[in-house]
Amino acid sequence: MFASFVEQLRVAGLPVSITEYLTLIGAMKHGVADYSVDDFYFLARATLVKDERHLDRFDRVFASVFQGLEHASGDPTTDIPEEWLRRIAEKNLSPEEMAAIEAIGGFEKLMETLRKRLEEQKKRHQGGSKWIGTGGTSPFGAYGYNPEGIRIGQKESRHRRAVKVWDKREFRDLDGDTELGTRTMKLALRRLRRFARQGAATELDLPRTIHATASNAGSLDLKLVPERHNAVKILLLLDIGGSMDDHVRASQELFSAVRSEFKHLEAFYFHNCVYERVWRENRRRDETSVSTWDLMRTYGPDYKLIFVGDATMSPYEVVQPGGSVEHWNEEAGRVWIERLAGHFRSAAWLNPAREDYWAYTHSIVLLRQLLAERMFPLTLTGLDDMTRELSR
Amino acid sequence: MQGFKSTTHYIASRDLEVAVNAAVALQRPLLVKGEPGTGKTVLAHEVASALSMPLIEWHVKSTTKAQQGLYEYDAVSRLRDGQLGDARVHDIGNYIVHGKLWDAFEAERQSVVLIDEIDKADIEFPNDLLLELDRMQFFVYETRQTVRARQRPIVIITSNNEKELPDAFLRRCFFHYIRFPDRETMERIVQSHYPDIRQDLAREALTMFFRVRELPGLKKKPATSELLDWLKLLMIEDMPPEALRTREKTVVIPPLHGALLKNEQDVHLFERLAFMARREG
Numbered sequence: 001m002f003a004s005f006v007e008q009l010r011v012a013g014l015p016v017s018i019t020e021y022l023t024l025i026g027a028m029k030h031g032v033a034d035y036s037v038d039d040f041y042f043l044a045r046a047t048l049v050k051d052e053r054h055l056d057r058f059d060r061v062f063a064s065v066f067q068g069l070e071h072a073s074g075d076p077t078t079d080i081p082e083e084w085l086r087r088i089a090e091k092n093l094s095p096e097e098m099a100a101i102e103a104i105g106g107f108e109k110l111m112e113t114l115r116k117r118l119e120e121q122k123k124r125h126q127g128g129s130k131w132i133g134t135g136g137t138s139p140f141g142a143y144g145y146n147p148e149g150i151r152i153g154q155k156e157s158r159h160r161r162a163v164k165v166w167d168k169r170e171f172r173d174l175d176g177d178t179e180l181g182t183r184t185m186k187l188a189l190r191r192l193r194r195f196a197r198q199g200a201a202t203e204l205d206l207p208r209t210i211h212a213t214a215s216n217a218g219s220l221d222l223k224l225v226p227e228r229h230n231a232v233k234i235l236l237l238l239d240i241g242g243s244m245d246d247h248v249r250a251s252q253e254l255f256s257a258v259r260s261e262f263k264h265l266e267a268f269y270f271h272n273c274v275y276e277r278v279w280r281e282n283r284r285r286d287e288t289s290v291s292t293w294d295l296m297r298t299y300g301p302d303y304k305l306i307f308v309g310d311a312t313m314s315p316y317e318v319v320q321p322g323g324s325v326e327h328w329n330e331e332a333g334r335v336w337i338e339r340l341a342g343h344f345r346s347a348a349w350l351n352p353a354r355e356d357y358w359a360y361t362h363s364i365v366l367l368r369q370l371l372a373e374r375m376f377p378l379t380l381t382g383l384d385d386m387t388r389e390l391s392r
Numbered sequence: 393m394q395g396f397k398s399t400t401h402y403i404a405s406r407d408l409e410v411a412v413n414a415a416v417a418l419q420r421p422l423l424v425k426g427e428p429g430t431g432k433t434v435l436a437h438e439v440a441s442a443l444s445m446p447l448i449e450w451h452v453k454s455t456t457k458a459q460q461g462l463y464e465y466d467a468v469s470r471l472r473d474g475q476l477g478d479a480r481v482h483d484i485g486n487y488i489v490h491g492k493l494w495d496a497f498e499a500e501r502q503s504v505v506l507i508d509e510i511d512k513a514d515i516e517f518p519n520d521l522l523l524e525l526d527r528m529q530f531f532v533y534e535t536r537q538t539v540r541a542r543q544r545p546i547v548i549i550t551s552n553n554e555k556e557l558p559d560a561f562l563r564r565c566f567f568h569y570i571r572f573p574d575r576e577t578m579e580r581i582v583q584s585h586y587p588d589i590r591q592d593l594a595r596e597a598l599t600m601f602f603r604v605r606e607l608p609g610l611k612k613k614p615a616t617s618e619l620l621d622w623l624k625l626l627m628i629e630d631m632p633p634e635a636l637r638t639r640e641k642t643v644v645i646p647p648l649h650g651a652l653l654k655n656e657q658d659v660h661l662f663e664r665l666a667f668m669a670r671r672e673g
Contacts, residue, residue: 019563023418030417032410039410046411050562052425052569202455220471260515260556287608 002044005065009048012061020048037066201226233264235299235344239309240269240282247352250378251308254350266299272313273333273367274340275324292336296343304390305344307371308378310353315362318370337370346390347371352378402431402438403573403581411568412439421507421525421547423562426570429615432550435570436506439548445501448545450492451508458520461491461507462530462539484534493524494539502543511554518561526564573616575602585620589627596636597623600646604653610661614652622651 002024009016024047027033033040041062049058201224208223215221236258238251258265268278268290279289290298316323318333341347349367351358355377358364368375374389376382396412398404404412412435415422424432440447450461470487473480480486490498496505510518524530528541549565551557573581575598582594601622605613614622625648626636635647645662646652653659 015559017563023420023566026418027414030414032414032417038406042407042410043414045407046414046422046566046568050423050559050565050567055569200455219475220468222468 005044005061006048008061008065009058012057014049014054014057014061016048023047203227231264232262233299233303234258234262234266235295235303235305236265236267237274237278237305237307237309238267238269239307239311240271243272243310243312244352247310247378250352254308254378254383264303266303268295270309271326272309273317273324274307274336275327275329275333276331276336292340296340299344301343301345303344305340305347306386306390307347307349309349309351311349311351311364311367311375312353312361313363315366318363318366334366334370337367341371347374348386348390349375350378350382350386351375355382396439396442399438399442401584402434403577403584404435404438405571405573405577408435408568408570411566415548415566416443416546418566419544419546421549421565423549423551423557423565423567424570425551425553425567427572427613427615428552429617430570430572431616432570433506433508436504436508436548436550439546440504443504443546445546446499446503447506448492448496448499448503449506449508452510452513452517454512454514456513456517458513458517458524459491461493461521462524463491463494463532464489465534488532488534493530496545497528497539497541499542499545503545505545505547507547507549509552510549511551511557515555518557522560522564578602578616578619581616582619582623586623586627589623590633592633593626593631593636594623596633597626600636601652604646607661607665610653610658611655612653612658614654618652618654622646622648625651 002021006016006021024044027043027047028040033043044062045055045058049055203225205223205225208225209221212221212223213219236255238255244251255267259267268280269282269285270278274292276292277289278292278295279285281288313325314323317325318337321330321332322328323332349371351364353361353364358368358375364375374386376386376389396404396409396416398409411422416439424435426432436449437447465484466487466489470481470484492505496503525547528544529538531538578598578601579594582589582598586594597619601614601619604610629648631647645659645666649659649662653662
């Protein structure tokens with residue numbers, strides 16, 4: 001009856017199985033939904049969705065299947081303008097920033113024109129060569145081609161040429177929802193386990209009990225010890241967005257594996273290189289960001305620090321103050337990397353980019369040096385090597 | 393069909409009602425998630441009283457084992473009795489301690505079982521309960537008997553999302569995520585709990601409450617249960633509504649904030665913001 005609906009849900013990536021489908025039909029038979037569309041929607045949701053992160057996807061599929069509506073395309077240009085203007089103001093107000101940008105070449109001019117056009121243009125625009133919109137050849141807009149262009153409201157850089165990324169970044173958090181292929185990773189990570197007895201004494205300590213009972217003239221004297229737990233603490237810093245888009249799958253698998261393997265796991269995100277702030281949730285980046293100093297104060301040197309990122313960026317993002325693509329950084333990225341590597345005694349970098357290309361990207365060579373060669377490819381062998389290195 | 397509905401003191405949204413009724417009709421567990429303080433645990437109490445069934449609560453802790461919900465074999469007291477020559481020692485059945493699920497399975501009437509905060513337990517905990525919740529039966533090795541449910545109990549499971557639950561477990565459950573109530577629903581909730589509250593006080597307090605929740609950077613956003621506690625305090629202290637009234641955009645520390653802000657850093661954040669607001673004003 002609703003087979004195509006379930007099919008669509010699976011296409012959208014919801015893990016729906018025949019069990020849930022039969023449950024839904026069973027509930028319909030019991031008259032739970034009572035011929036009301038709303039109730040049917042609630043019932044289908046309670047039956048088919050098992051994770052609040054999937055609710056939004058479910059809603060979209062439901063709408064398209066049952067009302068024949070188009071997919072909500074999530075037109076990214078609608079909520080951008082305020083963001084542009086805020087950032088433009090930021091740019092115009094800081095003179096030293098302007099100086100830095102001048103080096104890249106003619107930034108102010110670009111911004112000036114952009115602002116003018118923003119005033120002239122109030123509507124969404126597509127094609128053409130002047131207006132800000134999508135698919136055109138104007139320097140402003142998305143999906144177009146102009147080497148000096150500024151990218152607005154576009155999720156992935158098509159030509160990897162834009163000088164600035166304006167998107168309000170709404171990349172999916174790496175939700176660890178891909179169980180496929182994580183098992184082998186989990187096995188590789190197992191090497192990092194370090195068992196310690198902590199917490200409440202719940203396990204019978206047999207040798208000590210026998211000993212104590214014997215010395216107690218045969219009347220029972222129980223001895224208990226706490227259970228063994230994996231005491232390894234992991235701090236994960238994940239690069240997100242930009243050139244990492246090509247590696248989302250591998251990173252998701254890794255995240256899913258570590259999340260189920262370690263009890264003490266903290267994960268934060270950064271973009272390209274770590275600077276003064278990292279954030280916990282990519283969707284609510286501004287609200288959930290913490291200063292990198294606080295990070296070092298909160299998590300002691302007993303945490304093992306693992307960076308995950310392709311380390312592929314302009315070398316200036318590593319060595320130059322103000323080199324960040326997103327904001328003005330007072331201190332160069334290398335200072336922050338050195339600081340972190342100095343604080344966390346066991347730190348390593350996992351790189352999803354192909355190892356044989358590393359030597360050709362300057363920033364990878366740089367970061368590898370900063371981490372004392374502890375950069376490993378995000379493959380099973382790489383993970384294995386890393387765990388061996390970190391468990392020393 | 394006799395169903396679960398909002399009551400005078402528990403406001404359930406329509407989607408929650410449908411989810412509960414589906415779980416009752418198909419006799420499958422209902423998994424409830426949501427922000428802390430949005431009434432996940434209270435739901436089980438309300439379902440039990442709405443269907444007039446007894447409620448059996450099983451609060452899960454980090455050391456709880458799935459086996460403890462079924463039964464435990466108290467070998468230690470049997471050993472002691474053996475040493476003391478007690479006659480009870482010959483029957484192993486004397487040392488089988490029934491768990492919550494056993495109680496529910498053997499009950500005369502159908503009951504509601506609450507498995508509270510399942511995510512607190514070990515990662516294998518839900519897997520160990522798969523068969524028991526599916527078939528509603530289990531086997532007692534010590535006495536070689538199979539315990540079957542006389543009536544399948546209604547199982548309500550709450551989770552705070554501290555751990556991922558296994559897929560096989562989720563497949564067997566209905567799922568409901570309690571969203572944070574919007575202002576309108578919140579007003580109904582307040583009315584249902586404190587019908588004699590002064591309208592102006594409730595209005596000002598709600599405005600302030602939602603403003604506090606919107607403040608970026610709060611470690612622990614206050615939820616429904618905190619709001620209700622706070623309102624009660626305001627009523628006991630007989631706080632005038634004017635004390636809560638704030639001008640647009642400025643931040644003041646809410647009176648009796650101890651009920652709303654449960655985190656030292658959050659209180660500091662407020663003090664800092666209030667200080668800045670005073671300096672500007």
